[in-house]
Amino acid sequence: MRFVYADYNATTPMDPAVADAMQPFLTEWFGNASSLHAAGRRARAALEQARRTILGALGDPTGQLVFTSGGTEADNLALLGAAEARQADGRHVVVSAIEHQAVLQAADVLARRGWQVTRLPVTRDGLVEVEALRRALTSDTTVVSIMHANNEVGALQPIAEVAAVVRAHGAWLHTDAVQSFGKVPVNVKTLGVDLLSLSAHKLCGPKGAGALYARRGVTVMPQHVGGPHEHGWRAGTEAVAACVGMARAVELSASHLPAWEAVRRRRDQLVAGLQQRLPDVVLNGHPALRVANTANLSFLGCEGEPLLIALDLEGVAVSTGAACASGSAEPSHVLLAMGLPEAQVRGSIRFSLGWQTTDDDVQALLERVPRVVTRLRAAAHAD
Ligand SMILES: Cc1ncc(COP(=O)(O)O)c(C=O)c1O
Numbered sequence: 001m002r003f004v005y006a007d008y009n010a011t012t013p014m015d016p017a018v019a020d021a022m023q024p025f026l027t028e029w030f031g032n033a034s035s036l037h038a039a040g041r042r043a044r045a046a047l048e049q050a051r052r053t054i055l056g057a058l059g060d061p062t063g064q065l066v067f068t069s070g071g072t073e074a075d076n077l078a079l080l081g082a083a084e085a086r087q088a089d090g091r092h093v094v095v096s097a098i099e100h101q102a103v104l105q106a107a108d109v110l111a112r113r114g115w116q117v118t119r120l121p122v123t124r125d126g127l128v129e130v131e132a133l134r135r136a137l138t139s140d141t142t143v144v145s146i147m148h149a150n151n152e153v154g155a156l157q158p159i160a161e162v163a164a165v166v167r168a169h170g171a172w173l174h175t176d177a178v179q180s181f182g183k184v185p186v187n188v189k190t191l192g193v194d195l196l197s198l199s200a201h202k203l204c205g206p207k208g209a210g211a212l213y214a215r216r217g218v219t220v221m222p223q224h225v226g227g228p229h230e231h232g233w234r235a236g237t238e239a240v241a242a243c244v245g246m247a248r249a250v251e252l253s254a255s256h257l258p259a260w261e262a263v264r265r266r267r268d269q270l271v272a273g274l275q276q277r278l279p280d281v282v283l284n285g286h287p288a289l290r291v292a293n294t295a296n297l298s299f300l301g302c303e304g305e306p307l308l309i310a311l312d313l314e315g316v317a318v319s320t321g322a323a324c325a326s327g328s329a330e331p332s333h334v335l336l337a338m339g340l341p342e343a344q345v346r347g348s349i350r351f352s353l354g355w356q357t358t359d360d361d362v363q364a365l366l367e368r369v370p371r372v373v374t375r376l377r378a379a380a381h382a383d
Contacts, residue, residue: 001314001315002315002360002364003315003317004315004316004317004361004364004365004368005317005354005357005361006316006317006318006351006352006353006357006361006365007317007318007319007350007352008202008293008352008353008354008356008357009151009152009154009179009202009293009294009319009350009352010319010352011201011202011207012201012202012203012204012354013204013356014201014204014205014206014245015204015205015248015249015252017248017252018204018205018206018245018248018249018252019245021244021245021247021248022206022241022242022244022245022248023241025043025046025240025241025244026241029042029043029046029240030043031043031240032237033046033047033229033237033238033240034227034229034237034238043238043240046240046243046244047067047238047240047243047244049244049247050067050243050244050246050247051065051067051243051247053247053250053251054198054211054213054246054247054250055213057250057251057254058186058187058188058196058213059187059188059189059190060188060189060213060215062216063188063213063214063215063216064213064214064215064216064218064231065211065212065213065214066211066212066214066220066230066231066233066234067209067210067211067230067234067238067239067243067246068209068210068211068212068234069208069209069210069239070199070200070201070207070208070209070210071100071102071176071178071197071198071199071202071210072100072102072199072210073102073210074176074178074197074198074199074210074211074212075100075102075103075106075145075174075176075178075197076102076106076223077212077220077222077223077233077234078103078106078143078145078174078195078197078212078220079093079095079103079106079107079110079143079145079174080106080109080110080221080223081220081221081222081223081233082142082143082172082174082194082195082218082220083110083115083142083143084220084221085219085220085221086142086143086172087142089140089142089170090138090139090140090141090142091114091115091116091140091142092115092116092117092118092138092140092141092142093107093110093115093116093117093118093141093142093143093144093145094117094118094120094133094136094137094141094143094144094145095107095117095118095119095120095144095145095146096119096120096122096128096145096146096147096157097119097120097121097122097333097337098122098126098147098150098152098155098333098334098337098338099145099146099147099176100147100151100176100178102176103145103147103174103176104119104333107119107145116138116140118136120132120133120136120146121337122155122337122338123338124338124339124340125155125285125286125287125289125338126150126153126155126284126285126286126334126338127155127157127158127286127289128146128157128158128162130158130161130162130165133146133162133165133166134165137165137166137169137171141169141171142171142172143171143172143174144162144166144171144172144173144174145173145174145175145176146159146162146173146174146175147175147176147177147178147179148175148176148177148179148180148181148184148186148191148196149177149179149180149183149184149290149291149294150179150285150334151178151179151334152285152294152296152332152334152335152350153284153285153286153290153294153296153334153335153338153350154179154285154290154291154293154294154295154296154352155285155286155289155290156180156184156286156289156290156291157175159173159175159191159192159193160190160191160192163191163192163193164192167192172194172195172218173192173193173194173195174193174194174195174196174197175191175193175195175196175197176196176197177196177197177198178197178198178199178202178210179202179291179294180291181198181202181203181250181253182202182203182250182253182256182257183260183291183292183293184260184291184292185257188213188215193215194214194215194218195212195213195214195215195218195220196212196213197210197211197212197213198210198211198212198213198246198250200242200245200246200249203249203250203252203253204249204252204253205242205245205246205248205249205250206241206242206245206246206249208239208242209239209242209243209245209246210246211246220233222234222235224236256355259355260292260293260355261292262355263292263293263353263354263355263357264292264293266353266357266359266361266362267292267293267294267295267351267353269362270295270351270353270362270365270366271283271295271297273362273366274297274365274366274369274370277366277370278299278369278370278373278374280299280300280301281297281298281299281300282297282298282300282344283295283296283297284296284297284298284335284338284340284344284348285338293352293353293354293357294350294351294352294353295350295351295352296335296348296349296350296351297348297349297351298340298343298344298345298347298348298349299347299348299349299373299377300343300344300347301343301347301377301380301381302347302373302376302377302380303346303347303376304320304346304347304348304349305320306376307347307349307372307373307376308320308349310372310375310376311349311368311369311372314368314371314372315364315368316364316365316368316369318349318350318351319349319350319352320332320348320349320350331345331346332345332348335348351365
């Protein structure tokens with residue numbers, strides 16, 4: 001049976017060109033980037049080149065970039081590090097209610113340490129309202145974190161508008177661009193953000209690599225201490241091969257951007273096709289203000305987890321939301337924050353396509369998903 005992967009928001013396959021770029025740094029050029037000898041200098045040069053490549057792609061060649069182990073660590077460092085760096089100015093942070101757990105739980109840590117945390121509600125479409133944000137800001141607000149694209153429903157937040165409000169207030173804006181980078185143009189100057197998180201494995205790069213961008217003038221308190229690596233922002237010997245691979249993935253993602261229109265067409269064909277073939281299929285999240293690859297659908301009368309498992313048996317890989325949340329039967333905090341009815345939350349499945357997804361993949365999904373959903377609905381009725 002043909003395997004259909006429709007879970008690209010969870011992770012992506014590594015591009016062979018990325019693996020090629022990494023290969024020498026895994027074997028013959030194994031030096032520690034902190035070593036002063038030739039092997040170390042070669043690693044350092046590659047690391048700094050990778051940093052320049054990513055800063056250039058983000059549109060701020062003179063900005064600052066710290067390599068991390070992934071998006072989670074970049075988010076943690078942004079929230080905890082920026083809040084700590086500015087604690088003399090105030091101890092209030094604002095996050096949206098639909099952030100990834102890497103941001104929400106970092107905010108929880110701050111709350112336990114005495115910070116005030118505001119979780120900003122979102123509309124039923126999964127969008128942050130700029131006016132609500134304006135009202136949430138206080139004289140103590142130092143850090144605001146609003147993601148660029150939501151991982152579960154794909155909703156694209158109005159970051160440039162948010163940034164104007166946050167900047168006028170004198171706070172710093174962090175955006176988690178883990179799910180937007182490579183899918184839509186991401187330029188830190190156009191967006192107007194102070195801090196931005198990336199993860200390599202969402203863009204056909206290696207797992208275990210990510211980065212936090214910081215505008216010049218912004219600083220964060222390190223959350224890993226030890227050596228003076230990464231300009232003192234993140235101690236620990238740099239994973240040079242992974243950083244090189246991430247930079248290559250970032251370069252390649254620019255060449256794939258035009259392919260996202262085809263992704264959008266396939267995603268929309270999938271949604272329309274499923275809604276034609278099945279009753280009671282609801283699209284969650286804003287229908288237009290969304291990244292091109294994501295469709296979060298509720299199959300009313302079904303439960304997400306059994307549906308995911310039944311689809312897996314049919315060779316289809318999808319998700320019930322955040323990959324880290326699946327396995328726990330917890331309903332999605334994103335869909336709950338959007339105020340969706342319980343049945344809609346419980347029956348939701350996320351389809352996320354890649355530029356690698358083919359028309360044949362979409363056809364296979366249109367054959368298998370209705371079959372499985374119809375079977376599960378009939379079984380639920382018979383109970
Ligand atoms: C929006 C968002 N932020 C952060 C992360 C965490 O990234 P990583 O898996 O690299 O730790 C993810 C991964 O699912 C994500 O979707």
